[in-house]
Amino acid sequence: MTAMGVGEIREVGAAAFAWLSAHRADFALGEDAFTADGHVDVTWKPLGELAQTCQSVRSHLAPSDPLHACASDLLRFAWQQTGRGELFVRLQRLEPFATYPLEVYSVFAAAGLRHPGYEAAAATTARTRGWRLTEQEPTRRLGVLKAERRSGIHRPDESAQVLRRTWLGGLPEPWTFERSSGYALTHVVFHVTDWGRTPAGVPADVAAYLEHWLPSWLDTCLDAGMWDLSCELLVVAASLPDPPDLATFRSAWTRIATAQHDSGALPQEAPPEDPKDPEDPEDPGPEPDFLHCYHSTLMAAFAAAQTLKRLSGATDDDTEAGGAGHASYAGRTHTRHGGQGVPG
Template sequence: MTAVDVREIRETGSAALAWLSARRGDFALGDDALTAEGQVNSTWKPLGELAQVCSSVRLRTPPSDPLHDRAGELLDFAWRQTGHGEMFLSLQRLEPFATYPLEVYSVFAAAGLRHPGYEAAAATVARGRGWRLTEQEPTRRLGVLRAERRSGIQRPEDPAQVLRATWLGGLAEPWAFERSAGYSLTHVVFHLTDWGRDPDGVPPDLAGYLADWLPPWLDTCLDAGLWDLGCELLVVAASLPEPPDPALLRDSWTRIAAARYDSGALPEEEPERGADGTRGPEPDFLHCYHSTLMAVFAAAVTLARLTGDGGPDGHRSGTPLRRRGGQGAAR
């Protein structure tokens, strides 16, 4: 039986979170966050992703874990960047039918950080036909519906019907897997499980499909040096009813650990090497922040699954990973 090196997973997650903490200034919202020329993908998107991962890490770690406190500090930092939610009202006025403000806001709402004024304004817009008829890919639509529920907005649209229109929900032929399908299926699982809040959120047929095909997909991605997608698939592996194979976890985390830079940052994908076989310098912030976030998220959910520790609120993490014959948690 191949044991899982819990220390390696923890060290990788801790180093990644330390890098994020050291680079928190790069997540700060600048003056362009509320301008027509502002680039959402370099302003609100990174901040929202930071908040989401830190909220999930706090959920999946006990208060005694250093990861818990550091994630909480970064979550508080992200909330302050929004003016404690006040900036969402400004976004609402600038782009009343854009969904991304609600998607980002809902991350904070799920963590208990709320702005009643924005929620009332968003609920008014959500009652309109323009909001309901916004054309979106099914995976994105699933996320918007989750954001609505997190923010107290109730509409009759059926998430189960939207789910079956996604790549994963339709049980696409497994050999059709490629990078875009990979990101689609991981985010479907994130939405179904509410980023770790609902461990029973994946329907049985999808869980069975993923149990069969996730291992070769993950191996293929790691062979190709797709570290960002590889970490997202590790989150999915830790979110299924059946615990992931220990040999798969050990091999995957050893490769992830070897791919990170000394700073703790993880590149989105393996950079080209020079003639002497060495890697170039660490990529810029926008090309490694997301993969580093995913390394933290994957480490937190994997550790929770290995130990069965569901975090500070007693949240169940699913069946702990055990040795054959039930000899206790693998180490």
């Protein structure tokens, strides 16, 4: 494959959006999104991540960009799936102390798509001690604080203190990096930069630490075939105060492009036993099912858009104002929503 340039990075993003558009029906909500034993990981999580990625891409690219139009179309689809916000009211009644409805809703609120009734109900719950004292890991706490602000719930900002309680904020020994800490650090950067819109939100010492170690961590993930986390790390690289050096990350983009299917789908990981044709080393093998490639495909689209914006030198003042992540929602009420949360 030829060396990756800006045009080739755009092709990765365009192909990812082509796949997302073709598979929009797989993001649709079914009645299982409201059942007592429903799996949020396969209902609200994919829809929330679709909305967050599309909202982010819209904010990073000019309205004249075809990718902006595609992202806007998918964001409208996601909003319609929520009954234009009405389904959040239903979730509020079912699980008043769960945070994932507010996290998903806040993505739409950042795009100017709001439901006053839900916001009023969520604000009432947020005033309770039960809500404020829910125990959360620091990375998740950053996401909830961001969701509250986006949704009009205001309280003293504790983000700076919470940041220092995260793995990344503590500037740990670089050799302690692993999958879980990798996903945690990407979400910390997503939250403090408002999904790449405000690179200055990364403290100077954290930015310097990432600039030094991120290339090595990215190479480790690429060598392991961890395409999903690799794309998230590429987003981080393009979200730091200093724009990314294309020469530093050119090889990473080449490997992501090679792993991407012609359809635009990007597998979450390389298969344990790679079934590629040895005579065609650029063949990514059989396309995985929706649940094993939708998030990594979202992150490929997001990483491409964020990288294109930073390499062009554009700022968010040049694009449309507004607000792809890795999440896990397990259990009900307080425990139903685990992991790093809907990107938001």
